[in-house]
Amino acid sequence: MISAALQRIAPSRTTAMTDRAIELRAAGRDIISLSVGEPDFATPAHVIEAAKAALDAGETRYTQVPGTLALREAAALHFSRDLGIAVPPGQVIVSAGGKQAIFHALLATLNPGDAVLVPSPWWVSYPEIVRFAGAEVVDLPTTATSGFRITPEQLDAAITPHCRWLLLNSPGNPTGATYPAAELRALGEVLRRQPQVMVLSDDIYAPLRYTPGAHATLAVECPDLADRILTVSGVSKSHAMTGFRIGVAAGPQWLISAMGRLQSHSSGNAASISQAAAVAAFSGPQDFLEDWRERFRVRRDSVVAAINAVPGLSCPVPDGAFYCMVDAAPLMDRFGDDEALCLHLLEHGVAVVAASAFGGAAGFRISFAADDAKLAEALRRIAAALA
Template sequence: MSLNKRIQQIQPSHTLAVAANAKKLQRAGIPVVDFSAGEPDFDTPEHIKAEAINAIKAGFSKYTDVAGIPELRQAIVTKMSRDYHLDFRPEETIATNGGKQALFNALSVLIDPQDEVLIQTPYWTSYPEMVSLVGGIPRFMQTTLKRGFKITPEQLKRSITERTKVLIFNSPSNPTGVSYTADELKELSTVLIKNKNIYIVSDDIYEQLVYDSKKFTSFLHVAPELRERMIIINGLSKAYAMTGWRIGYSVAPAFITLAMAKFQGQTTSNINSIAQKGAVEALTSDQACVKEFRERFQQRRDLMLSLLKNIPNIEYIKPDGAFYLFPDFSKYLTTNHPTSVALADYLIEKARVAVVPGSAFGAESFLRLSYATSQE
């Protein structure tokens, strides 16, 4: 008796494992400085919680359409018009159990066995595992700190083969916090426009968290001709402090969205009905809470950067989005702790500081520090 080979090859989430270990120590009464979780410590805004409570009181607890209630799909359209300045239709949207399910849905309907998926390194830890789960082959494009953790058009062009089916793109990035500029996206888009068989799955979960008065830019802003090959992944977890609500969504051409809804209909069906009502309120009401969270994250980033200056022999860049720092600790990898995992274990065991090893993101000598945590 055995499990299938595919699941045996999948690695558990390092980020969730580190966060769980930190919480276990805290429950045991051991103080831990936790820089591990990619989860805002803010509470969900009161007006969003109130709408969910109203839904409970109104008995809104039945199945809904697989792709989401009409009000939520329209709210996603409204959000895209307000924040992206792009027009979509409700039938191009689907509500999912977090952005993670939206991403898995997209890969599941796009990838055939042995199709190649391009992923920039460092990457969010789940990208290659999801690709492998659906039978695809992850192909990595290595970046460096000196190059700002960004791929170049030449590098993208070299990485494309006749089997390339999807590019997974993430800006602002987890784990680096790096955002691409409009000019950089324009240059990359020239390569994608010429390669007409490649879909772009754009993970935009941090699009609301861009700092220093910079503006988020999508491929669709600089290359609207990519629209029929573009799948936008987003959610409410990060910008609205709603991680446990599990509300994600995708925006894609109607034929892709229809396929994703068919796939979701045979897996989870609709997302939580009560959470959907809260999501409508979040997306359509006053956005002051998002602005407040963004300002507080920027303050925390600046504090973390000032503290990092006191640590000798590390290198890092100033992130302009998300809520992570990704310093290079290569000079701290010694015989006693030769890997980023060993160094992270040492830090939590000896200093009670929780960080995520860079190997989880395909970058061995680095550590990820989240500033989605209290300044105290």
């Protein structure tokens, strides 16, 4: 019999759409998938060589549950160099992907009756993890007009004594929205008055920003709140290492220890070979990222221009990540809802994910982490399908 906890959650709709695209391709259909958040670039050569070297050296045994010291030191370097967060390796935990770090943090701290503040549109797994833990999701809706960012006033009005976490994702999935430093400091002013609220800062897309200046994160902008901030990062998006399944998180010692206790009974350590590869990713050359960012920027601009040229569709320019959140509200009289619209596009050979999967409505998310030719053809098909 399925547990009550599992009955509270739904399968990932981004994964479901990707799986459906794969099934249709296997059946002989020509489907271009813009549904998955996975860079199409090759994993950097020095990372692959590090994985091979670890295999040749026989590094195929258990590691410490929170990760090898070498990787926690490399992750600490990443947090300092790329995010501006000074953290000792002892306050870093390595997980099997950033999703696991988020899952463990929330499961280790939430009780039935607690509440978690989640800005929407949200990453699909946020509300499901909260519900699995038995807590309530408090939706903080945002729009393109607000830059897909919550305001201090909105946050202040939503907090109750039952709130235990605020989830912040910058740059965000599915919107690509990024919080500037001044806005983070303003949110910090609200949080200072609410000591029961912790913050999970998901900065996995920080290396893939297109706005000038340094990346801003709450632990840096509000250092006095650092003892209740967990910052999550990884190598999946920045180094095209989705299959390696390595996430890292930095935060207060008590929370990192609690996550480690839970991880010791779930996955144990992350894969040893993947950890060796991630050491090279964090501590090795980073210059390739400049080229990747520029290529993503060109794709972003072409997608935004093509979408805004289709009657009934509109799309703001995202600040980071590799997603565009498309508004299709004028087409809802024709299709009824965004799920029907996405199925219509799938019949025309393009897989995208409905905005309702992210807590939004009347639109869809496009991932532009696809090669240029496929992206151009997908955009042509979308325009033709809606003509």
